[in-house]
Amino acid sequence: MADQDKLPVRLGPVPETLLWNLYHRAYEARQPRTVLHDPKAIELVDRLDYPFEETFGPPHPLLAQGQALRVRTFDDAVRNFLAEHPDGTVVNLAEGLETQYWRIDNGRAHWLCVELPETAELRRALLPDTERRRTLARSVLDLSWMDEVDTEGGVLLTAQGLLMYLRPPQVRELIAACAERFRGGALVFDAVPRWLGAATLRGEKGPARNYRMPGMPWSLNAGELPKVRTAHPGVVDVRELHLPRGRGPYFGALTPVLYRLPGVRNLRPTMTAIARFA
Secondary structure, X not given: OOHHHOEEOXXXXXXXXXXXHHHHHHXXXXXXXXXXXXXXXXXXXXXXEOOHXXXXXXXXXXXXXXXXXXXXXXXXXXXXXXXXXXXXXXXXXXXXXXXXXXXXXXXXXXXXXXXOHHHHHHHXXXXXXXXXXXXXXXXXXXXXXXHXXXXXXXXXXXXXXXHHHOOHHHHHHHHHHHHHHOOOOEXXXXXXXXXXXXXXXXXXXXXXXXOOOOOOOOOOOHHHHHHHHHHOOOEEEEEEEOOOOOOHHHHXXXXXXXXXXXXXXXXXXXXXXXXXXX
16 A cells, blocks of 8 residues: 555554554464454554554564454453344444454444544544444543443443553443443453553553553452442442463463462453443
8 A cells, every 4th residue: 555545643642552452463463373363453554654663663472462362352252242132232432443343243233432532533534434333432431422322232341451541430430330321231341450550650661662551540450350349239240251272382371371370360461351230
């Protein structure tokens, strides 16, 4: 694609993290034995006028595979929902340039993406709305987005790469509002452990040379998952969702063991969980 045909992109610090995720997801999707078939992610990277490698450094294979396996964990949860509610609604809260719809849509469900205005503009330019899939330009903290959700066929919400950038009271209020409004539904979310959240708040750099992740005010260790139930009486169950098995020694053999070792399971950079509502 010629440079003049590419779409320039400039985002604020937190929205810019969606480009880090896309960059690594597309890298993993290009691998011969990829753990995530995601041609749409590759297409989006190729369409953007953005200095991916200059900003984030060369792709890190282990991080890229971990990102892709996390994405597959979300995909599996949504697939399970669609198997039981084929005409349901999937609400993706701040999914950025996630391409889950193109991987697992069943041809019947409705999809609503709730994004900050600057991210919504970029997403619509790259992924225009359709009859069953649309993007709503609104902060997830402006709970009026809930009025846009069709609840007739059942609702599943996802918050991938979102909650850690909110303040703890905001996370609690958002989960409580979802539990109150979407009875019988569920929220799939991810969280970073406390050591990683603290490192970002100190301004420490991650693995990329020139890129510093924004601060993550909300963090949660694996053993603290039951605390999520205290957000609202309607949160009746919270449990961790394990990554699928991947390639190589770490994701193929070691990662499954880490779930069973309390002393080291918080060393993982993220965990994914599902909260179910009464």
